[in-house]
Amino acid sequence: MAKGITTRAEDYSQWYIDLVLKSEMADYSPVKGCMVIRPTGYGIWERIQQNLDRMFKETGHVNAYFPMFIPESFLKKEAEHVEGFAPECAVVTMGGGKKLEEPLVIRPTSETIIWSTYKNWISSYRDLPLLINQWANVCRWEMRTRLFLRTTEFLWQEGHTAHASFEDAEEETQKMIRVYQRFAEEFLAMPVLVGRKTESEKFAGANYTLCIEAMMQDGKALQAGTSHHLGQNFAKAFDVKFQDKDKELKYVYATSWGVSTRLIGALVMTHSDDKGLVIPPRLAPLPVVIVPIYRSDEERDLVLGKAREMTRGWDPLFFKIDDRDQYKPGYKFNEWELKGIPIRIELGPRDVQQNAVVAARRDTGEKVTLPMEGLREKLDEMLVAIQQNLFDTAKKRMDENTFSVDSYDEYKARVEGGGFYRVFLDHTNREVEEKLKDDTKSTIRCIPFDAPEEEGPCMITGKPCTSRVIAAQAY
RNA sequence: CGGGGUGUAGCGCAGUCCGGUUUAGCGCGCUUGGUUCGGGACCAAGAGGUCGGAGGUUCAAAUCCUCUCACCCCGACCA
Numbered sequence: 001m002a003k004g005i006t007t008r009a010e011d012y013s014q015w016y017i018d019l020v021l022k023s024e025m026a027d028y029s030p031v032k033g034c035m036v037i038r039p040t041g042y043g044i045w046e047r048i049q050q051n052l053d054r055m056f057k058e059t060g061h062v063n064a065y066f067p068m069f070i071p072e073s074f075l076k077k078e079a080e081h082v083e084g085f086a087p088e089c090a091v092v093t094m095g096g097g098k099k100l101e102e103p104l105v106i107r108p109t110s111e112t113i114i115w116s117t118y119k120n121w122i123s124s125y126r127d128l129p130l131l132i133n134q135w136a137n138v139c140r141w142e143m144r145t146r147l148f149l150r151t152t153e154f155l156w157q158e159g160h161t162a163h164a165s166f167e168d169a170e171e172e173t174q175k176m177i178r179v180y181q182r183f184a185e186e187f188l189a190m191p192v193l194v195g196r197k198t199e200s201e202k203f204a205g206a207n208y209t210l211c212i213e214a215m216m217q218d219g220k221a222l223q224a225g226t227s228h229h230l231g232q233n234f235a236k237a238f239d240v241k242f243q244d245k246d247k248e249l250k251y252v253y254a255t256s257w258g259v260s261t262r263l264i265g266a267l268v269m270t271h272s273d274d275k276g277l278v279i280p281p282r283l284a285p286l287p288v289v290i291v292p293i294y295r296s297d298e299e300r301d302l303v304l305g306k307a308r309e310m311t312r313g314w315d316p317l318f319f320k321i322d323d324r325d326q327y328k329p330g331y332k333f334n335e336w337e338l339k340g341i342p343i344r345i346e347l348g349p350r351d352v353q354q355n356a357v358v359a360a361r362r363d364t365g366e367k368v369t370l371p372m373e374g375l376r377e378k379l380d381e382m383l384v385a386i387q388q389n390l391f392d393t394a395k396k397r398m399d400e401n402t403f404s405v406d407s408y409d410e411y412k413a414r415v416e417g418g419g420f421y422r423v424f425l426d427h428t429n430r431e432v433e434e435k436l437k438d439d440t441k442s443t444i445r446c447i448p449f450d451a452p453e454e455e456g457p458c459m460i461t462g463k464p465c466t467s468r469v470i471a472a473q474a475y
Numbered sequence: 476c477g478g479g480g481u482g483u484a485g486c487g488c489a490g491u492c493c494g495g496u497u498u499a500g501c502g503c504g505c506u507u508g509g510u511u512c513g514g515g516a517c518c519a520a521g522a523g524g525u526c527g528g529a530g531g532u533u534c535a536a537a538u539c540c541u542c543u544c545a546c547c548c549c550g551a552c553c554a
Contacts, residue, residue, distance in 0.1 A: 004487080004503095013548085032546070088553070109554090143476080143552055150553070203554095223554065260554055293513050300512095330514035337514095348513055358513085 005338075007274045012218045013146075019268060020147045023277040023338050033145040033152035037261070040277075040339055041148075043285030044264055045155065049135060051187050051283070052157065052259070055179050061131040061159060066113050068137070069104040074112040078237040081111065084204020088140045090152075106139040111205065111230070111256060114160045115238040122162060122252060125244045129172070130162040148265030149222070149475055156260035162252045164244065166231070169253035173229040176257040177210040180225035188263065189280040189390035190214050190270045191398050192224060193420070193470060195446030198427045203256075207231035213445045213470070215398045216269035219418015221445045221474040224266050227257035265475075271363075271390050277340030278362055280390050281383035288319040288379060289341045291332045293348030300325075306352045310372055319345075337362060342386050343379060363389050404468070408459040415442045415473060422468040424456040432460050442473045 005022055006014040020026050025041030037045065053063070072091065076082045085108045092104040107113065114132075122130060139153045159176060163169040177194060184192045192212035202209035206228035214224045235241070235251040244250050271278040281287050290307050294300040307321050322332050329346070336344050346358040346367075357375065360367045363386045370378050401419040405411045411421060426432050427444055437443055451467040458465055 017547090028546075030545090084553095138554090140553070142554095144548095144550085154554075156554075226554070258554075262554055291513095295512055325512095328512050328514085328516060330512085330516085332515090333513095334515050346513065350513075 005274065005276065008217065015274070016265075016269060017147060019272055019276060020265075023340065025264070025268075025277070026147050028147075031152070033142060035147055035151050037155075041264060044267065044279065044283055045261055047283045047285055048187075048259075048263055049157075052179075052183055053133075053135075055183060056133050056157075056159065059131075059175060059179060061133045061161075063134060064132050065134050065136070066110050066117065068107050070107050070110075070113045072103045072105050074116055075105050077112060078205050078233055080233070081205035081237075085109070085140075088142065090139050090141055107136070108138055108140045109256075109258075110134065110136070110138075110158055111160065111234055111254075112238070115234040115240060115254070118160075118162055118252075119238050119240045122240055122242050125164050125242055128162055128164045128242060128252065129168060131159075131172075132161065133157055133159040146265070146475075148268070149262055151261075154261050156258050158256060158258040161255045162235075162240070163255070164242065164250075164252065166253050169229055169231070169255050172255045173210055173227045173257070176255070177212065177225070177227040180212050180227065180257070180259060183259075184212055184214065184224055184263075185391065187280065187282045188267055188270070189282075189387055189394060190224070190266060191391065191395040193446060193448055194450075195448040195470065197226075197446060198433060198444050198469075200430055200433050201443065203228045205230060205233055206256075207233070211446050213472075213474075214266055214270065215394075215401060215420060215472075216266070216475065217397070218269075219401050219472075221420065221470075221472040222262070222266050222269070223445075223474065224263060225257070225259040228255060230254035230256060270394050272340070275334075276338030278390070279340035279342060281342045281387045284340070284342050286317070286320055286341055287383055288343045288345060289336045290319060290321045290345045290347055291329050291336070292321065292323060293329045293346060299349050302352055303347055303349060307347055310347075310357075310375065314376060333360075343382060361386055363393075402470075406456065406459070411459060411471070412440055415440050415471070419472065420445070421471045422451075423471050424458050424465040425469050425471065426458040426461050426463045426465060427469050429458075429461065429463075432458065435460055436471065440473075442471050445470045445472050445474060 005018040008015045023040060024038050026038055027036040029036050069092065075085065089108050090106045092106065093100055118130065121127065135157045137153055137155050142150050142152060145151050161172050163172060181192055181194050184190045192214045194212055195210070197209040197211050203226065208229050210227045211223055212225045214222050216222055232251040232253055234254050240252050241249050242252055268277065271280065292303040292307055294303045304321070304323055311319055333344065340362060342362050344360045346360065351357050355372045356369050357372065358367055359370050359382065361382065402422065403419055404422040405414065406424065411423060415421060425436065425444060427447055433444060447469050454467055456465055457463065
């Protein structure tokens with residue numbers, strides 16, 4: 001166990017807080033509910049951005065930037081939307097020392113300002129689809145905050161697209177939730193459940209919301225990304241029409257989709273352990289750290305010389321030689337483990353003698369001796385193996401903690417202990433969801449896409465259902 | 476907004492009940508010098524404090540009283 005970190009067994013949420021602070025991913029800020037993202041955390045966010053951004057562009061999207069301030073009246077134009085967001089908005093009433101004519105809302109999401117702009121950009125079917133993404137900060141005045149998982153201000157990306165038909169928008173909504181799934185699984189090494197949100201859990205202003213849900217180590221669910229089919233709701237609110245091939249004037253169809261810095265919290269709660277952070281290699285800003293071991297100045301020169309020689313030609317962003325003289329190797333081992341670096345290389349006089357290095361895996365702790373010959377390739381193989389192992393471990397945990405339950409009493413007794421529950425619930429009935437929440441603090445996380453057809457009675461009302469939904473306690 | 480907790484050196488804390496031998500300490504970290512170095516080294520010498528803020532009681536306040544501010548944790552809302 002690392003110094004100063006509560007173990008997971010002792011107190012899971014305290015472990016999370018200790019880990020985030022001690023690994024220097026983030027710090028509390030002078031403003032309640034806000035956080036400072038430190039280089040260790042921001043580096044992960046940059047890797048998330050780089051990889052997702054590429055995936056967005058490969059699927060035809062381009063980036064733009066819309067302002068943070070939104071006229072208050074804009075937010076009020078879509079009834080369901082304003083109802084959902086008004087209570088959590090920060091509002092600017094003063095500017096330049098004077099009271100503003102109209103208060104400005106700090107964006108909680110950008111649908112309104114974007115659609116007021118799209119109105120000017122769209123007039124013909126030839127302008128569609130319009131596929132734009134933005135990387136931005138948003139602000140939601142939450143009552144209870146948690147580092148990365150829920151902060152007052154957070155960073156995210158929001159895609160906002162416009163389409164000529166309901167079906168085109170539907171295809172986009174689907175496509176993007178699959179992009180998120182692929183990103184979560186291939187980069188975060190985090191298996192997810194893909195499905196649709198219930199009416200009461202969907203985005204305020206959407207026709208429907210698709211989501212990816214992940215399972216944290218304590219068995220709780222975490223919504224990791226959403227993709228919304230907005231129908232013509234915003235087009236109607238902001239009067240965005242286009243002339244179609246058939247000469248008819250029609251409202252456009254919209255989607256929006258986003259993931260946030262919450263993914264960093266998800267990453268922590270999926271892979272990290274009592275020693276500290278564990279970063280999947282594909283997202284690691286620094287995959288390899290080299291710790292030289294020496295006694296005398298002569299050994300220092302020998303070992304550091306060898307380290308430099310052996311890394312000649314390597315991408316400088318791939319590795320770092322920790323040549324700090326004021327710390328002993330053991331201290332460095334612990335520090336780099338705390339910071340989650342996937343592979344640590346130990347290089348001492350013995351290794352130089354044998355023309356080899358010792359490589360330690362962060363995920364398993366396993367140490368192996370690798371010959372200098374072909375080292376770079378071996379490291380790549382090891383990184384791939386780590387990435388795969390992290391995914392497999394998380395997948396296994398999710399599978400082993402997903403249960404089919406048919407009796408409400410059994411569900412009530414078990415759900416507190418974590419896990420996903422495949423259950424029959426009438427998800428079209430709001431009262432069912434409310435009772436579920438009141439009784440068990442759990443919610444329907446999603447109606448999964450891949451649920452086999454299965455018949456059974458709703459655990460609460462007895463009404464026949466044709467498939468199971470996933471219910472769980474969530475963050 | 477309810478319930479709980481904490482504010483004393485950069486970090487973690489003791490001291491507060493019962494005011495005065497306290498010149499406000501301890502551990503970590505930091506600085507300097509030396510010895511160390513294959514899993515969180517050791518010795519020595521240093522630097523660092525408006526005791527969260529305001530007011531009050533008193534000969535005397537980190538300590539007692541009143542007010543206040545901030546943050547954290549747990550609940551009700553949410554990516």
